[in-house]
Amino acid sequence: xxxxxxxxxxxxxxxxxxxxxxxxxxxxxxxxxxxxxxxxxxxxxxxxxxxxxxxxxxxxxxxxxxxxxxxxxxxxxxxxxxxxxxxxxxxxxxxxxxxxxxxxxxxxxxxxxxxxxxxxxxxxxxxxxxxxxxxxxxxxxxxxxxxxxxxxxxxxxxxxxxxxxxxxxxxxxxxxxxxxxxxxxxxxxxxxxxxxxxxxxxxxxxxxxxxxxxxxxxxxxxxxxxxxxxxxxxxxxxxxxxxxxxxxxxxxxxxxxxxxxxxxxxxxxxxxxxxxxxxxxxxxxxxxxxxxxxxxxxx
Amino acid sequence: xxxxxxxxxxxxxxxxxxxxxxxxxxxxxxxxxxxxxxxxxxxxxxxxxxxxxxxxxxxxxxxxxxxxxxxxxxxxxxxxxxxxxxxxxxxxxxxxxxxxxxxxxxxxxxxxxxxxxxxxxxxxxxxxxxxxxxxxxxxxxxxxxxxxxxxxxxxxxxxxxxxxxxxxxxxxxxxxxxxxxxxxxxxxxxxxxxxxxxxxxxxxxxxxxxxxxxxxxxxxxxxxxxxxxxxxxxxxxxxxxxxxxxxxxxxxxxxxxxxxxxxxxxxxxxxxxxxxxxxxxxxxxxxxxxxxxxxxxxxxxxxxxxxxxxxxxxxxxxxxxxxxxxxxxxxxxxxx
Numbered sequence: 001x002x003x004x005x006x007x008x009x010x011x012x013x014x015x016x017x018x019x020x021x022x023x024x025x026x027x028x029x030x031x032x033x034x035x036x037x038x039x040x041x042x043x044x045x046x047x048x049x050x051x052x053x054x055x056x057x058x059x060x061x062x063x064x065x066x067x068x069x070x071x072x073x074x075x076x077x078x079x080x081x082x083x084x085x086x087x088x089x090x091x092x093x094x095x096x097x098x099x100x101x102x103x104x105x106x107x108x109x110x111x112x113x114x115x116x117x118x119x120x121x122x123x124x125x126x127x128x129x130x131x132x133x134x135x136x137x138x139x140x141x142x143x144x145x146x147x148x149x150x151x152x153x154x155x156x157x158x159x160x161x162x163x164x165x166x167x168x169x170x171x172x173x174x175x176x177x178x179x180x181x182x183x184x185x186x187x188x189x190x191x192x193x194x195x196x197x198x199x200x201x202x203x204x205x206x207x208x209x210x211x212x213x214x215x216x217x218x219x220x221x222x223x224x225x226x227x228x229x230x231x232x233x234x235x236x237x238x239x240x241x242x243x244x245x246x247x248x249x250x251x252x253x254x255x256x257x258x259x260x261x262x263x264x265x266x267x268x269x270x271x272x273x274x275x276x277x278x279x280x281x282x283x284x285x286x287x288x289x290x291x292x293x294x295x296x297x298x299x
Numbered sequence: 300x301x302x303x304x305x306x307x308x309x310x311x312x313x314x315x316x317x318x319x320x321x322x323x324x325x326x327x328x329x330x331x332x333x334x335x336x337x338x339x340x341x342x343x344x345x346x347x348x349x350x351x352x353x354x355x356x357x358x359x360x361x362x363x364x365x366x367x368x369x370x371x372x373x374x375x376x377x378x379x380x381x382x383x384x385x386x387x388x389x390x391x392x393x394x395x396x397x398x399x400x401x402x403x404x405x406x407x408x409x410x411x412x413x414x415x416x417x418x419x420x421x422x423x424x425x426x427x428x429x430x431x432x433x434x435x436x437x438x439x440x441x442x443x444x445x446x447x448x449x450x451x452x453x454x455x456x457x458x459x460x461x462x463x464x465x466x467x468x469x470x471x472x473x474x475x476x477x478x479x480x481x482x483x484x485x486x487x488x489x490x491x492x493x494x495x496x497x498x499x500x501x502x503x504x505x506x507x508x509x510x511x512x513x514x515x516x517x518x519x520x521x522x523x524x525x526x527x528x529x530x531x532x533x534x535x536x537x538x539x540x541x542x543x544x545x546x547x548x549x550x551x552x553x554x555x556x557x558x559x560x561x562x563x564x565x566x567x568x569x570x571x572x573x574x575x576x577x578x579x580x581x582x583x584x585x586x587x588x589x590x591x592x593x594x595x596x597x598x599x600x601x602x603x604x605x606x607x608x609x610x611x612x613x614x615x616x617x618x619x620x621x622x623x624x625x626x627x628x629x630x631x632x633x634x635x
Binding site: 072089092095097107111 | 342585586
């Protein structure tokens with residue numbers, strides 16, 4: 001009993017002396033006027049975690065005087081009506097908002113400036129980069145080395161391609177395409193060349209199906225003795241270690257969906273393919289030992 | 300510059316108008332409500348409710364006491380601008396496509412639609428500014444019937460001497476404002492292309508027409524001679540002449556029905572600025588995502604507003620580069 005009497009009553013504690021006893025009490029804000037006319041206000045508040053935060057705010061008050069037509073000034077005081085009736089002064093957020101900043105610089109050759117900006121500006125990045133890439137790319141005829149497409153070459157019926165065979169397999173798709181477009185002359189003499197004698201025709205008798213995306217056999221490996229359970233993605237992961245793989249074809253049974261036991265892997269680079277061939281031949285995959293060799297062209 | 304977006308309308312904007320001092324902007328759309336806005340901060344002053352159909356057109360009297368609106372409910376309504384009350388309704392057999400106060404505000408012309416056996420007309424009413432604004436005449440003072448091609452737009456020339464009308468077939472016609480006699484017809488735009496807008500210069504001695512034939516023409520009020528032609532790459536819905544600087548602003552975009560099939564980039568939903576004298580395009584301002592239906596220029600030339608099919612009104616205040624821009628010859632002229 002005596003113990004409780006010595007302490008201040010809990011009710012008093014809350015009502016009167018909260019400011020003094022409460023350790024979380026905040027000091028009142030202090031405003032001082034600086035020499036240069038600005039005001040500094042220091043105030044304290046509690047943040048979300050209950051920590052005390054000191055906020056120092058420096059404010060400068062400038063008075064903007066605007067002269068307006070008296071009728072305009074009078075109209076500013078009009079009461080709102082219609083749907084706005086009774087609403088407070090100032091723009092309402094549901095009807096008025098501020099748009100994004102617009103830079104408007106009139107110029108005489110506006111169209112050129114616009115084009116320039118489109119080139120340098122980051123607007124459509126991927127579109128731009130593609131254009132950039134193509135800009136430095138020169139068209140080179142494979143017959144006469146002129147600056148036109150091989151198909152457009154004036155000598156395409158009379159001359160053989162200048163550097164036949166010297167081309168590395170780096171760009172196989174384009175290679176094949178151009179060759180076909182040019183109707184690639186294999187033998188001189190008469191202007192007509194039967195399809196089976198045209199360039200590439202010797203191995204690939206006529207045009208195969210698959211259009212221009214036909215596979216490039218120079219950098220394609222044939223993998224046999226592949227497990228029935230194999231997945232294309234697994235094979236891709238296996239072979240991707242040696243270089244960029246453009247295509248993985250795993251023959252599958254149409255009915256069961258299981259692998260038939262062989263696959264083709266196309267590389268971008270023939271050197272990668274060769275390395276892969278060497279390393280992966282005899283590799284134990286699943287329960288079988290892979291056999292890897294360069295694919296032969298079908299005849 | 301940062302435009303202020305006014306989103307008081309739920310449907311496409313049909314016309315916007317500044318008052319004479321440029322402190323208020325009025326907008327009408329297909330959603331039956333007229334909006335009044337302060338141009339300084341984009342605050343909405345109020346709305347005028349009472350029309351039963353899409354509102355096609357609006358005009359403010361020169362002293363900013365009366366507002367006239369024409370709508371698809373076949374009426375013209377006069378409003379007390381300050382209170383938002385309707386003070387007079389004139390009824391017609393067909394929709395009202397354009398209203399305009401005369402230079403002194405004492406007369407109001409209206410263009411009515413040709414439909415259901417009625418020919419298109421231009422009617423003129425006298426407007427009274429007494430203490431009681433509801434005291435207005437019921438009878439029109441002049442009626443012009445357009446027999447061959449209906450008028451789509453019309454306005455008053457300098458000193459309210461002529462009424463100039465733009466027609467559906469691309470012609471511009473000059474009428475005597477007192478007798479209603481046809482004085483002159485000019486094929487201003489390509490045959491059979493509608494004239495969508497006609498706005499006068501501040502002194503009303505010349506005006507600009509915006510045509511569906513992708514061009515805008517600057518035409519003299521006195522003899523209807525074509526002074527300048529501004530060529531755009533899209534059908535134009537609106538054209539305005541700026542004061543202070545010698546520019547014109549054109550607005551358009553492909554037809555509303557084709558909007559959904561093309562992207563905003565191809566839509567050409569930009570305000571195009573042309574030099575009034577040299578006819579060159581000098582810049583564009585983007586922002587809308589629908590064709591621009593209407594453009595109004597601040598009477599002091601300090602800004603402009605555009606209303607679009609997308610339902611937004613964008614209020615722009617020009618900044619320094621706009622006022623600084625000059626052609627070399629203009630600069631030389633200024634130095635002398």
